[in-house]
Amino acid sequence: MKKFSERLQYARNLRGLTQAQLAQASRLSQGAIANYESGTRHESKGIFRLAEALQVNVLWLSQGVGAIESAATPAPPPSGNQLADSARAQPAASWPFQTISRESYQSLSSKDRAVIESTVAALIVSLSNK
Known part of the structure; x- marks a missing residue:
C-alpha cells in the first residue's frame, strides 16, 4: 500500500470500524475520514489520533514505514522504590x-x-x- 488513504482504509477495515466509529474514536469528523480515504485530503493533522484509535504504528500509517503494529511493548510499571x-x-x-x-x-x-x-x-x- 503506497498511499496514506489505502493504509488508513485498510487499518480501519482490519479493526472492523466504520468511518463514523473511527471518527468518534479519533475525535475527527466522519467527513475528514472519508476525505482521507478517498485521497481528497492527503495528510492528516490528526495522524497521531488516527494511529492511536486504530492501534497501529504511526510511521506505518503516515509513510508506510515499518510494521503495521506498534513496535512499542510497554514494560509493566515498577512497584515500590x-x-x-x-x-x-x-x-x-x-x-x-x-x-x-x-x-x-x-x-x-x-x-x-x-x-x-x-x-x-x-x-x-x-x-x-x-
Missing part, C-alpha cells in the same frame, strides 16, 4: 531527554508511553529526511 533505584542506577547518558525526567515518563500509562515513542520515531524520520 524500583523506579527511583533504577533511575539512579542507570548512567545519565542512557536517558536521552534532558528536560523530561525518567520518573515523569514512567508515571504515564503504557498507552501514553507508546504514543510518545511513536511520535519521537516519526519526528526522527521526518527530520532525517530534510
